[in-house]
Amino acid sequence: MIEPKTEAELAEALKSANGPLRISGGGTRDYGRPVQGEVISTSKLSGITLYEPGALTIVAQAGTPVSEIEAELAKNNQRLAFEPMDHRAILGQEGSPTIGGVIAANVSGPRRISVGAARDFLLGVRFVDGEGKIIKNGGRVMKNVTGYDLVKLMAGSFGTLGILTEVSLKVMPADETAATLILNGLDVEQAVAAMSSALGSPYDVTGAAHIPASGHTVVRIEGFEKSVAYRTEKLTQHLSAIGTAEIISGDAHDLLWQDVRDAKALSGAEGDIWRVSVKPSDGPAVIQAVNPTSYLMDWGGGLIWMETPSGTDVRALIPDIAGHSTLIKASPAIRSEIATFQPEPKPLALISNELRSKFDPRGILNPGLMS
Amino acid sequence: MEMPQPDQSILNRKNMIVEKLHSVLPADAVIHDPAETRAYECDGLAAYKCPPLCAVLPATTEEVAAVLKICHAEGIPVVPRGSGTSLAGGAMPTADSVILGVARLNQVIETNYPDRTITVQSGRTNLSVTGAVETDGFFYAPDPSSQLACAIAGNIAMNSGGAHCLKYGVTTNNLHGVKMVMMDGTIVDIGGAHLDAGGLDLLGVICGSEGQLGVVTEATLRILHKPEGALPVLMGFDSAEVAGECVSDIIKAGVLPVAIEYMDKLCIEVCEDFAKAGYPLCEALLIVEVEGSELEIEEQLSKIKAIAQTHNPVELREANDADEAARIWLGRKSAFGAMGQINDYMCLDGTIPVSELPFVLRRIGELSKEYGLDVGNVFHAGDGNMHPLILFDANTPGQLETCEALGAEILKLCVEVGGCLTGEHGVGIEKRDLMNAQYTDADLEAQMQVKDVFDPNWLLNPAKVFPLKDSETRRAAA
Numbered sequence: 001m002i003e004p005k006t007e008a009e010l011a012e013a014l015k016s017a018n019g020p021l022r023i024s025g026g027g028t029r030d031y032g033r034p035v036q037g038e039v040i041s042t043s044k045l046s047g048i049t050l051y052e053p054g055a056l057t058i059v060a061q062a063g064t065p066v067s068e069i070e071a072e073l074a075k076n077n078q079r080l081a082f083e084p085m086d087h088r089a090i091l092g093q094e095g096s097p098t099i100g101g102v103i104a105a106n107v108s109g110p111r112r113i114s115v116g117a118a119r120d121f122l123l124g125v126r127f128v129d130g131e132g133k134i135i136k137n138g139g140r141v142m143k144n145v146t147g148y149d150l151v152k153l154m155a156g157s158f159g160t161l162g163i164l165t166e167v168s169l170k171v172m173p174a175d176e177t178a179a180t181l182i183l184n185g186l187d188v189e190q191a192v193a194a195m196s197s198a199l200g201s202p203y204d205v206t207g208a209a210h211i212p213a214s215g216h217t218v219v220r221i222e223g224f225e226k227s228v229a230y231r232t233e234k235l236t237q238h239l240s241a242i243g244t245a246e247i248i249s250g251d252a253h254d255l256l257w258q259d260v261r262d263a264k265a266l267s268g269a270e271g272d273i274w275r276v277s278v279k280p281s282d283g284p285a286v287i288q289a290v291n292p293t294s295y296l297m298d299w300g301g302g303l304i305w306m307e308t309p310s311g312t313d314v315r316a317l318i319p320d321i322a323g324h325s326t327l328i329k330a331s332p333a334i335r336s337e338i339a340t341f342q343p344e345p346k347p348l349a350l351i352s353n354e355l356r357s358k359f360d361p362r363g364i365l366n367p368g369l370m371s
Numbered sequence: 372m373e374m375p376q377p378d379q380s381i382l383n384r385k386n387m388i389v390e391k392l393h394s395v396l397p398a399d400a401v402i403h404d405p406a407e408t409r410a411y412e413c414d415g416l417a418a419y420k421c422p423p424l425c426a427v428l429p430a431t432t433e434e435v436a437a438v439l440k441i442c443h444a445e446g447i448p449v450v451p452r453g454s455g456t457s458l459a460g461g462a463m464p465t466a467d468s469v470i471l472g473v474a475r476l477n478q479v480i481e482t483n484y485p486d487r488t489i490t491v492q493s494g495r496t497n498l499s500v501t502g503a504v505e506t507d508g509f510f511y512a513p514d515p516s517s518q519l520a521c522a523i524a525g526n527i528a529m530n531s532g533g534a535h536c537l538k539y540g541v542t543t544n545n546l547h548g549v550k551m552v553m554m555d556g557t558i559v560d561i562g563g564a565h566l567d568a569g570g571l572d573l574l575g576v577i578c579g580s581e582g583q584l585g586v587v588t589e590a591t592l593r594i595l596h597k598p599e600g601a602l603p604v605l606m607g608f609d610s611a612e613v614a615g616e617c618v619s620d621i622i623k624a625g626v627l628p629v630a631i632e633y634m635d636k637l638c639i640e641v642c643e644d645f646a647k648a649g650y651p652l653c654e655a656l657l658i659v660e661v662e663g664s665e666l667e668i669e670e671q672l673s674k675i676k677a678i679a680q681t682h683n684p685v686e687l688r689e690a691n692d693a694d695e696a697a698r699i700w701l702g703r704k705s706a707f708g709a710m711g712q713i714n715d716y717m718c719l720d721g722t723i724p725v726s727e728l729p730f731v732l733r734r735i736g737e738l739s740k741e742y743g744l745d746v747g748n749v750f751h752a753g754d755g756n757m758h759p760l761i762l763f764d765a766n767t768p769g770q771l772e773t774c775e776a777l778g779a780e781i782l783k784l785c786v787e788v789g790g791c792l793t794g795e796h797g798v799g800i801e802k803r804d805l806m807n808a809q810y811t812d813a814d815l816e817a818q819m820q821v822k823d824v825f826d827p828n829w830l831l832n833p834a835k836v837f838p839l840k841d842s843e844t845r846r847a848a849a
Contacts, residue, residue, distance in 0.1 A: 054619035055725045055755070077625060106567065117567060119575060120544045135817045136810075141722040142754035143541060143794035145530045145579050146802070146809055147836060148818040152543065152575020156568055173625035196485040202508070202596045204663075224674075227667040234664075279486045279564035302486075302566055324569025342569035347559050351824055352571045358820040370570055 002040040007126065007134060007165040013040060014163070015132030020367050023159035025063060025101035028086070028093045032158060032340045032369040034332045042100050045165055048072055050140070057123065057140050059168040062100025069099055073171055081172035082118050083109030089262035090273055090305075091329055100164045106156030109261035110207035110220070113199065113299045119155035121170045127154060127162035130360025140168040153355075159366045161359040175222035178206075179232045180253050181245035183217040186210070189284045191217040192301035194242045196280055199300045201238050203231040209260045210297040219245075220257060265296045269307040272330040274314045276304040278323035289317045313338050341370045372419045372460075372800055375834050375846060377467035381424065381447055388445060389425055392469070395437035400475070402426040411470045414455040414462040415517075416801055418771060423450065423464035430475040432550060432558060432588040439586065440556035442469055448830050449554070451582035453525025454496065456517040458718060459799025461529060461581050465834060473524045476588055479503045488547060488564045490591045493524035497531075500592065509594045512539035515795070516707065527587050530579030532795035537753040538629040538662075539595070541795065543578040550589035551577065554826045564591055576821060581797055582832045584825035598662035601629065603699045604672055606679050607653035607686035611635065614655035615728040617682045618752045621659065622725075626674050631753035632658040632703050635732070638710070638747040638760070639702070645709035648702035651686040657752065658703055706749045707760075714762040716747075717774050721785030722794030725755045734784055735759055742777040744770070756794035757785070783808050798836045806838050815841055 002021075004010035014021075020037030027041075042063035050059040053076040060069055066084060073079050084102045087093070101107075103125070108117040124138030137150035154161060183194055188210065195208035198219045207220030219239075221231045236245045248256070259265065266273055271293055276286055283301030292306035308314060311334055314325050324342035327335060344352060352370075357363070381388070389403045402408055403425035412420040424447070429435045442449050448468040455462050464470050473494035480490040482504060489511070491500055497518040500511040514533035515521055521531070527549065532541040539545070548562030562574040577584050608614040618631055634642070634656045643650050650656060661671040672689065679687055690696035702709075710716045723731050732748060739746040739761075750757040759781055763774040782792045782802065786809045792802045806815060819837055822829065822845075829845045 052724065052726055054623050056622060057724065076623070106572070108567075112566065116540060116544050119572060120540060129817070133813045133817075135813050137814065137817070139789065139791050139809075141724055141756075141790050141794070143532050143536070143722050143751075143756045144791045145795055145797050146791040146793050147798060147806060147815070148821055149530065149543065149576055149579045150817060150821070152572045152578075153821070155575070156572050161571075173622070173627060176625065193485075196487075200484055200487055200509075200596055202599050204598075224667075224670050226670045227663060230664055230666050277565045277567050277569070279483075279488070281483075281485045299566060322563045323565040326569070344570050345559070347553070347557050348561065348570070348573065351573060354824040355571060355821065358824060359817070 002038065003044045005044045007045065007128065010045070010163060010165060011128045011132045011134050014128050014130065017364055020364050023163055023366050025098035025104070026065065027095040028088050028091065028097045029101055029105050030091065030093060031328045033371050034335055035366050035369050040163070042098065042163065049166065053078060056171050057168060058171050059140055059166060060099050061166050062098065062164040064099050065096045066099055066102060067096060077174050078171045079174045080121065080169065081111055081115045082121050083111040083261055084118060085109050086262050089264045089267045090269070099167055103155050103164060103167050104157065104159050110209060110257055110298050113208060114204070114206040115172070119152050122151050122155050122167060123170055124168040125151050125154045125164055126166040127164045129162040130362055130365050135162065142170060158369050160356055160370055163365065176224045177228050177249065178220060178222040178253060179228050179247055179249040180256065181219045181232065181235060181239065181247060183239065183243040183245055185215050186217045186243065188287050190242060191297070192280055192283050194239055195219065195300040197242070198235060198239060201235060203235045203238070207257060207260070208300040210301065211260065211265055212295060213265045218256065260296070260298055263296055263305040266294060266305050266307050269294070269329065271307045271309045272312060272334065273328045274306045274308060274325055275328050276306060276314065276323065276325045278302060278321055282321050282323065286318055286321060290314055310334060315342065339371055373839060374421065374465055374800070375839065377465055381467040384445070385424055388447060391441050392425065392427055392438060395441065396427060396429060396434055400428045400430070411452065411464060414457040414460060416458055416460040416463065416799065419460055419463055419800065421464055421466055423468050423470045424466065426470035426472055428472045428475050432552060435471065435552045435586055435588050436556040436558055438471060439552055439554055442830065443555045446828065446830065448833050450832050451524065451528070451586050453494065453522030453528065454520050456521040457525060457529065457797065457799060459793070459797040459801040461797050461799040461835060463800055471586060473522060473588065480589060483564065484509070486564050487594050488591050489594050490589060491523060493527065493587045493590055494522050497521050497523060497526055504594050508597055510597050511592055511594055512545055513542050523590050524587055527578050527590060528580065528582045529795070529797035532756065534630045534632060534751060537631060537751065538627060543575060545593045546574065546578055546590060547593060548591040549574060549577065549587045551585040551587045553585050554828070554831050562591065581799065581836050583822055583836060584831065599664045600668060601660055601662040602668050602672065602690050603658050603660040603696055604675060604690070605686065605688040605699045606657045606659070606684045607651040608655045608682065609653055609685055611655045611732045612729040613682050614657055615725070617657065617679055619725060620678045621675055622753065624674060624678055626671055628659045628661050628675070628753065630658070630660040631751070633748070633750050633752035634703060634706065635748040637745060638706055638749045641713060641747065642702040642706050642709045645712055646702045646705040648698050650702050653685045658699055703749070710747060710760050710762070715765040717761045717763065717778055719759045719761070719778050719781055720756060720794045720796045721782045721790055721792055722754070722756045723785050723788050723790035725752065727788040727790070728752070728755070731757070731784060731788060735781055738777060738780050742773055744774055744777055755790065779805055800835055803836060804838045819845065
């Protein structure tokens with residue numbers, strides 16, 4: 001395993017590499033097409049380099065544990081608003097998630113529906129490309145249209161365009177309080193209708209999930225105390241035609257959303273786990289067509305976590321629904337057989353492949369992972 | 372402003388090219404009479420002008436594809452144009468280029484309230500996107516000052532922001548998908564109504580690429596339900612430092628206003644003369660706006676006022692009703708117009724970390740004296756997006772050049788303190804040759820190789836964004 005301690009060392013390692021490399025942060029998100037190659041780890045590139053609470057920005061080296069960042073932000077009552085998911089609940093891997101891994105996989109949680117994804121909070125990156133060149137893009141200011149936005153391109157590129165060495169992020173104040181409305185016993189169509197209605201209201205909903213395992217459809221409101229009380233009441237009235245809402249807050253509330261974030265309902269899955277992203281109103285049709293062993297809906301119905309019998313090709317069951325499906329958990333054999341990432345239409349696949357060959361001409365960075 | 376020499380062989384072929392364009396477009400969609408092409412000689416950066424070879428106004432994606440196929444085959448540069456409101460020269464033509472205007476692509480394709488999206492053709496104006504959904508209580512959040520005129524196509528090209536992006540984000544945060552025509556005429560759909568990319572985030576790099584990667588003809592945008600209400604509060608301070616500290620304290624306290632606007636004394640005075648909004652004549656003025664129900668507004672404003680009081684404001688004025696709210700906004704919203712009344716001005720939009728605000732304002736003051744030109748400051752303080760307005764007289768020989776030199780100094784200052792050259796206007800031609808101040812050769816090479824992939828012959832808006840000397844070999848190879 002190669003473990004560079006500085007960006008310069010990482011650049012040297014990439015220059016002198018002569019075979020494929022498997023890039024690792026905390027080692028908690030091993031999904032995608034299995035990659036053969038020597039492991040190169042960012043775990044020694046660790047530490048917060050700058051934190052300005054008054055400017056809502058934090059800069060950290062890619063290998064910094066997410067827990068370290070969250071702890072530092074909490075001291076100033078701030079947080080990563082995009083609520084990055086911890087994949088350990090469903091993948092069962094050990095290790096500690098890193099901020100570089102969060103960005104490389106563009107990992108976002110329930111609040112994505114209201115505030116945006118990891119990529120929306122990413123202000124700047126430094127990375128080393130496949131030839132060992134050090135490149136920066138963006139910066140540490142909230143608004144920046146200086147040149148192309150490679151920041152977004154790097155988010156979710158799973159190391160295939162370069163290895164992140166440093167990221168700068170916009171952070172947000174933590175909310176004073178939060179409450180969740182729970183509706184009981186809705187079927188999937190009613191649940192998506194309820195969530196759409198809540199998200200289309202003026203009451204600033206920051207989470208909307210449907211959890212068949214508990215029979216709950218849940219809608220979250222966050223903010224200052226009086227405001228949360230007001231909006232909770234208004235939203236309860238707003239949804240009264242669909243059902244009577246029970247209100248929860250406090251620790252049980254926080255745990256509920258942590259479980260939604262981490263797709264905990266699928267943690268005991270024996271089959272494969274798929275992640276499907278569609279527009280919310282297509283959610284029920286996906287469930288009907290796939291008929292999964294178990295599932296969980298987040299993002300108002302637009303994000304579906306599903307357990308299916310091993311070897312099921314979910315894409316073949318929903319060919320006409322726009323969006324994409326990713327095979328998150330399956331045996332390496334199945335992940336070598338079924339495309340783990342949604343195959344792109346031909347002209348886009350061409351663009352993606354050419355971008356990869358520009359940034360990584362020798363094809364040594366996580367080759368094939370996003371296929 | 373240096374622009375590449377036009378390709379004489381293209382100029383010689385004008386008649387043939389116009390004829391070919393006529394073969395795929397209605398007669399009134401090809402503009403080639405020199406008297407008429409002058410309408411396209413510049414955009415909002417009116418100091419620089421050059422009429423194009425011709426202009427085309429396609430009305431469908433297929434027509435756009437047909438035009439691009441011809442230009443691709445003939446090797447003719449294409450400059451996409453939304454409404455021509457760019458302040459950076461993003462839509463400025465060269466003499467050998469075809470202007471591709473999207474103004475006729477202005478229809479709403481689909482409004483989808485359950486999924487909170489709207490799909491529009493890209494020539495539709497920003498404000499008319501909201502116009503299409505506001506009777507149902509929805510709105511499209513990004514609100515550039517030019518929103519009455521500017522097109523969604525241009526918003527996507529420049530990744531435009533606006534006063535309210537502190538809460539709602541800029542264009543890229545509100546864009547779900549596009550239909551785009553590549554330079555060779557291939558039509559692609561990227562993204563959709565769903566929330567994330569299935570592979571590389573191509574949409575993310577297209578947004579903000581200044582029309583250099585493809586021509587966007589349709590966009591799927593996020594719409595939101597309007598808040599129940601909004602109310603601004605006005606605060607005056609006797610120093611820029613104190614105003615800056617107040618902004619920082621508001622943000623640290625966990626209040627997230629939808630907008631925090633700053634004006635300095637020069638701007639206050641000019642706006643006051645022009646709009647008579649009743650602003651206090653102090654060193655620094657903040658307008659902070661919050662949203663929600665009456666009760667929520669009161670809760671947030673009471674926190675904000677309490678913070679402001681700790682900084683001894685010379686004025687703290689609340690709006691008690693919509694009229695008073697409008698008066699508070701009146702001066703700010705007429706700031707650019709007011710400045711235009713008294714002078715020619717150049718508007719910069721460098722962005723800085725908000726903690727550097729007092730230092731940068733002080734330094735701009737010093738530079739202003741050094742160069743002998745007044746600089747007014749009005750900007751989005753919550754996100755550090757400055758708008759220094761350099762006042763000059765275009766009729767005095769040499770003043771434009773002095774103004775440009777001062778502008779370059781100010782932008783370099785923004786970069787030095789950890790900021791960037793442009794927060795929302797784009798690079799265009801205006802800041803093109805300053806890019807080396809912010810980026811290394813490797814950084815620029817990485818960006819240019821993205822263009823190589825989308826537009827290998829460098830025909831789309833070629834002389835923009837990158838310093839001419841850095842893009843020269845690529846453009847010459849075309």
